[in-house]
Amino acid sequence: MLGKLMTCAAVVLMLASAARAETIEEKAQVCAGCHGADGKPIDKTIPVLWGQTAGYIYMQLRDFKSAARKSEIMEPLVSEFQRDDMLALAEYFSQKPWPDLGQPRAPKDVAAKALAASASIGCPACHLDRFQGDGTVPRLAGQGRDYLAKTIDDFRTRARANNPGMSDLMQAASPEDLTALADYLAGL
Amino acid sequence: MNRKGLAVIAAAVGAGLLSSAAIAQEITNKDKQSVIGNVNIAPVTQDKLNTADKSTKDFLLTNGNYAQTRFYPGKQISRDNVKNLRVAWIFQTDVKESLETSPIVVDGVMYVTTSFSHVYALDAKTGKQLWHYAHKMGPITVYCCGPNNRGVQVLNDRVYLATLDSKLMALNAKTGEVVWSTNIADPELGYSETMAPTVVNDKVLIGTNGGEYGIRGFMRAYDAKTGKLVWNFDTTPENSVGVWATKDATGRDMHRDIQAEKDMLAKIGDPYAKLGGGVWQNPAVDLATKRIYFVVGNPSPDLDGSSRPGDNLYTDSLVALDLDTGKYVCHFQYIAHDVWDLDAVSPPVLLNVKGKDGKVIPGVIHAGKTGHIYVHDRKDCSLIRFSEAMVPQENMWTLPTKDGARMLPGANGGVEWSPIATDPAQELAYAINLHQPMTYHVQSSPYPNGKLWLGGAFKVIPGEQQSGNITAVNYNTGKIKWQVKTPEPMIGGILATAGGLVFTGEGNGKFAAYNSSNGKELWSFHAGAGVNAPPSSYMIGKKQYIVVGAGGNTQLDYKRGNNIIAFTLD
Numbered sequence: 001m002l003g004k005l006m007t008c009a010a011v012v013l014m015l016a017s018a019a020r021a022e023t024i025e026e027k028a029q030v031c032a033g034c035h036g037a038d039g040k041p042i043d044k045t046i047p048v049l050w051g052q053t054a055g056y057i058y059m060q061l062r063d064f065k066s067a068a069r070k071s072e073i074m075e076p077l078v079s080e081f082q083r084d085d086m087l088a089l090a091e092y093f094s095q096k097p098w099p100d101l102g103q104p105r106a107p108k109d110v111a112a113k114a115l116a117a118s119a120s121i122g123c124p125a126c127h128l129d130r131f132q133g134d135g136t137v138p139r140l141a142g143q144g145r146d147y148l149a150k151t152i153d154d155f156r157t158r159a160r161a162n163n164p165g166m167s168d169l170m171q172a173a174s175p176e177d178l179t180a181l182a183d184y185l186a187g188l
Numbered sequence: 189m190n191r192k193g194l195a196v197i198a199a200a201v202g203a204g205l206l207s208s209a210a211i212a213q214e215i216t217n218k219d220k221q222s223v224i225g226n227v228n229i230a231p232v233t234q235d236k237l238n239t240a241d242k243s244t245k246d247f248l249l250t251n252g253n254y255a256q257t258r259f260y261p262g263k264q265i266s267r268d269n270v271k272n273l274r275v276a277w278i279f280q281t282d283v284k285e286s287l288e289t290s291p292i293v294v295d296g297v298m299y300v301t302t303s304f305s306h307v308y309a310l311d312a313k314t315g316k317q318l319w320h321y322a323h324k325m326g327p328i329t330v331y332c333c334g335p336n337n338r339g340v341q342v343l344n345d346r347v348y349l350a351t352l353d354s355k356l357m358a359l360n361a362k363t364g365e366v367v368w369s370t371n372i373a374d375p376e377l378g379y380s381e382t383m384a385p386t387v388v389n390d391k392v393l394i395g396t397n398g399g400e401y402g403i404r405g406f407m408r409a410y411d412a413k414t415g416k417l418v419w420n421f422d423t424t425p426e427n428s429v430g431v432w433a434t435k436d437a438t439g440r441d442m443h444r445d446i447q448a449e450k451d452m453l454a455k456i457g458d459p460y461a462k463l464g465g466g467v468w469q470n471p472a473v474d475l476a477t478k479r480i481y482f483v484v485g486n487p488s489p490d491l492d493g494s495s496r497p498g499d500n501l502y503t504d505s506l507v508a509l510d511l512d513t514g515k516y517v518c519h520f521q522y523i524a525h526d527v528w529d530l531d532a533v534s535p536p537v538l539l540n541v542k543g544k545d546g547k548v549i550p551g552v553i554h555a556g557k558t559g560h561i562y563v564h565d566r567k568d569c570s571l572i573r574f575s576e577a578m579v580p581q582e583n584m585w586t587l588p589t590k591d592g593a594r595m596l597p598g599a600n601g602g603v604e605w606s607p608i609a610t611d612p613a614q615e616l617a618y619a620i621n622l623h624q625p626m627t628y629h630v631q632s633s634p635y636p637n638g639k640l641w642l643g644g645a646f647k648v649i650p651g652e653q654q655s656g657n658i659t660a661v662n663y664n665t666g667k668i669k670w671q672v673k674t675p676e677p678m679i680g681g682i683l684a685t686a687g688g689l690v691f692t693g694e695g696n697g698k699f700a701a702y703n704s705s706n707g708k709e710l711w712s713f714h715a716g717a718g719v720n721a722p723p724s725s726y727m728i729g730k731k732q733y734i735v736v737g738a739g740g741n742t743q744l745d746y747k748r749g750n751n752i753i754a755f756t757l758d
Contacts, residue, residue, distance in 0.1 A: 054327040055327050055328045055329060055330075058327060058328065059328075059638065059639070063637075068636070068637070087327060090327060091327060094327075116650060119648065119745065120647055120648050120649075120650050121645065121647060121648075122646075122648070122745075124742065124745045125332075125333060125334065125742055125743055125745070126332075126640070128285065128334075128335070128742060129284075129285060129740075129742070129745075129748050134304075134329065134335055135325075135327075135328065135329030135330065135331065135335070135352075136328060136329060136330050136638065136639070162636060162639070163636055163639045163640070164631070164633030164634075164636055164641075165633075165636070165639060165640035165641060165642050165645075166639075166640075167631075167633075168629065168631045168633075168642065168643075168644050168645040169645050171629075171631075171645075172592070172629055172645040172647045
């Protein structure tokens with residue numbers, strides 16, 4: 001994994017100089033270095049962007065720029081971005097088809113555990129029916145399993161600090177239930 | 189209002205994968221408006237709106253009339269014949285998501301809305317689509333509790349709509365074309381719109397969602413002809429501190445640490461700027477005194493009071509304003525410095541009520557998430573009485589803790605945003621309620637700029653039985669006249685008719701008629717998706733119809749659908 005991430009970082013560095021002045025399509029090329037030229041990320045801890053909700057992508061870019069969300073890779077990449085750039089990139093990726101990562105559907109017992117946890121803390125109230133997301137709330141269905149698990153963990157530990165409400169919710173659920181939830185969501 | 193909705197039922201989730209293409213049908217990249225049939229309605233004059241309470245033909249306002257009684261004066265459908273009620277037509281919208289619309293009917297044309305701010309004009313007799321307006325949604329929408337829309341109102345030849353991305357719009361009532369559009373507020377800051385506007389005397393009255401997002405709430409009036417702002421009333425005034433009330437409206441101690449709050453006030457100043465105070469539902473309009481009455485929702489963040497010292501005026505309050513100027517008239521706060529989100533959401537109703545001395549006076553009543561119906565003097569907003577609790581109450585007011593403190597009602601209520609109905613002849617108010625045992629968790633954090641800011645979490649207690657009920661309360665005594673228990677928490681709305689009936693629906697798809705005097709069930713229908721919207725009634729020719737949306741609910745995760753269903757007698 002580390003190797004892939006380093007490759008990813010190298011690609012980003014290589015292209016970073018180009019990230020300042022080109023078209024949205026060219027900017028998106030930089031993103032493709034890690035998030036995948038075909039929409040499938042090159043590493044399992046990197047999120048799917050293709051087909052993600054535009055509002056969510058925009059808010060994350062905004063938060064990387066302000067460093068409300070920490071990432072050694074993303075923060076410098078977006079530092080020069082203007083609001084319009086971020087909105088345009090968000091729109092660009094949101095219009096791409098969601099890729100099929102080929103992740104297995106969760107077994108029934110895991111799904112039941114996941115749905116009970118989801119019902120208790122109210123995930124569908126924001127992520128909507130079948131976890132499709134909308135606006136500034138991300139789609140979770142079919143997102144990479146390892147990215148989901150890492151994100152949940154980062155919210156629980158508050159390592160990811162740009163959405164304390166999510167941290168509160170993740171802390172109100174048990175780690176076992178959340179593991180089941182990651183398996184379930186990835187398999188949708 | 190309640191945010192993140194602590195759902196209970198997850199039955200609908202996981203039934204399969206909704207394709208991104210399906211979602212794309214619901215949210216368009218540009219305004220789309222398609223006209224199929226002719227809309228031949230006479231302009232809806234102010235005079236017509238003023239007498240909406242007497243009309244059996246039309247259902248002109250979200251809650252029936254400006255007093256918001258939800259009492260329909262027609263009685264063709266009665267206790268004797270309601271057993272013969274049959275489906276007249278079903279219209280399927282393009283949007284299969286949470287459906288909270290209040291259908292209005294104008295001259296044989298019905299206007300309904302769906303999630304993501306779509307509007308449809310339908311032939312109210314046949315269900316045939318006449319036109320469809322699909323709103324071009326901005327990329328940034330920040331909202332709590334579902335992408336809902338609760339309806340529209342018509343004045344003259346225009347339909348007024350407020351959208352999820354916080355725009356106010358006037359559409360051509362005959363074609364759905366946009367006449368004007370005004371930005372109400374910046375969605376990125378946490379503002380959104382789900383309520384139906386109330387239009388009166390050429391003013392479009394609109395509040396805002398956002399009580400879960402660190403906004404500063406408001407009620408506003410816009411010019412119906414131009415869309416220009418006429419007046420603004422901030423629901424959190426610059427002096428939001430109040431009187432340091434230690435007891436709620438019912439006299440129960442709220443366990444506030446007043447000294448700690450005063451110390452914090454000295455340190456950070458008045459917290460009004462991000463104090464929340466959303467207005468989720470329509471104001472009632474007193475045409476005689478030219479006043480409006482509405483309720484203001486919770487302070488932000490919901491569960492964490494540490495950063496918002498004071499009573500947090502006018503959150504959790506009934507507020508009255510002058511219609512012409514928006515100037516403050518009076519208020520009554522139910523819960524000062526709320527840290528449970530047991531706020532005020534269900535739209536208030538203007539009725540004549542018995543005062544404390546038994547004399548009949550102009551009153552205003554509101555059903556709270558606490559489970560009480562509150563009865564006020566319209567003159568000064570003062571509380572006359574409150575009803576028996578309609579739901580179990582336990583450990584009130586236990587303060588939220590880091591690990592979670594159990595208290596009833598849960599944060600959805602009691603009575604959520606669901607409008608109540610009334611029957612003045614019987615002196616009854618009808619409310620639908622939730623019973624959801626929850627633990628309240630508190631956690632401090634600064635406002636995360638456009639993301640949910642609850643200051644903790646509400647958690648449904650797994651394994652504890654949940655339920656709902658329909659309750660009839662005598663508002664002149666505060667006593668419960670009858671109550672019907674339902675298997676699941678209730679959200680949506682209710683309608684009373686002169687036929688001696690009340691109609692309401694449940695999350696499991698049941699839609700039923702009850703004897704309004706004793707609660708006896710007289711008829712029911714299973715819609716196949718949650719019936720979580722307020723019913724309306726109207727007449728075409730000599731036939732009375734009942735109409736309701738069946739599309740489920742995001743907040744409680746009730747099974748989604750996309751149906752508008754009209755019923756009439758065989």
